[in-house]
Amino acid sequence: MNPPVVLTIAGTDSGGAAGIAADLTTFAALGVHGACVVAAVTAQDTTGVRAIHPVPLDVVAAQLDAVLEDLDPVAVKTGMLGTPEVVRLVAERCAGRILVVDPVLVATSGAVLADDSVVQAYRQHLLPVATVITPNEEEFLALGEPDHAGVIVTRGGDIDTTNDHGTGCTHSSALAAHLAHGATIPIAAERAAAYVSQQLHLGKNWTLGRGRGPVAHIQGEHS
Structure with missing residues (x-):
């Protein structure tokens, strides 16, 4: 049988720990086919974010149309969207599907990844059509408690x-994958949390990079 298709709309991470890199590896580990729409390109490593380049709206829209029209994903997971226009686009095109919104506003390093116009676009357009939202504690406070969707606050x-760099992305991707497989929100949340804990344990003693290293996105024990 065909695997479920799950789409991530997010940013890149040149260090391979978070964003689309984390999403696609998590999807593969949990048995779904991952498609991707790049909404932003970042220059970052384990010590922080050096630069952010939002992808132009028409290019994001073209990517999104290509995936929605051809692969018809069961679920969509959002990460860093970059601009209020992209937030509105995603809300318009993805409403009605399983929609896991990870409102990436603040990086693990503390870098601010979205301004107030993006926060307002989330509140007005994307949160009302989300199936579930996975903010960290800072993002939860910035957004305020929504009225329309389940909320799961991401913790490490x-x-x-x-x-633990990429923990939030990994968690929300795992949640989307389990929802695509047909799990209820509570069961999907439990399984996603267990998966994140497993991967954190696997990579807890790694020494990759000079800052907060990546959460493990491999399977099994490696020396």
């Missing part, structure tokens, strides 16, 4: 490690 779990 109780694993003692600094290798």
Whole structure:
């Protein structure tokens, strides 16, 4: 049988820890086919975000149309969207599907990834059509509690490690994958949390990079 298709609309991470890199590896690990729309290109590593380049709206729209018209994804997961125009586009085109919104507003390093116009676009357009929202605590406070969707506040779990760059992306991608497989929101949330804990444990002693290292996106024990 064909695997479910899940689409991520997010930014790149040149360090391979978060964003689309985390999303696609998580999708593959959990048995769904991942498609992607690049909404922003970032220059970042384990120490922080160096530069952000939002992808032009027409290019985002063209990518989105290509995936929606051909692969008809069961679920859509959003990450860093970059501009209020892209937030509105996603709300318009993806309403009615399983929609997991990870409102990427603040990076693990503390870098601000979205201004107030993007926050307002989330509140007015995207949150009302979301199936579930996965903010971290800072994002939850910035957005305010929504009235229209389930909310799961992302935390890093109780694993003692600094290798947690990409935890939020991994969590929301795992949630979308389990929802695409037909799980209810509570069960999908439980399974996503367990997956993140497993991957944090796997990479807890890694020494990749000079800052907060990546959450593991490999399977099994590797030396």
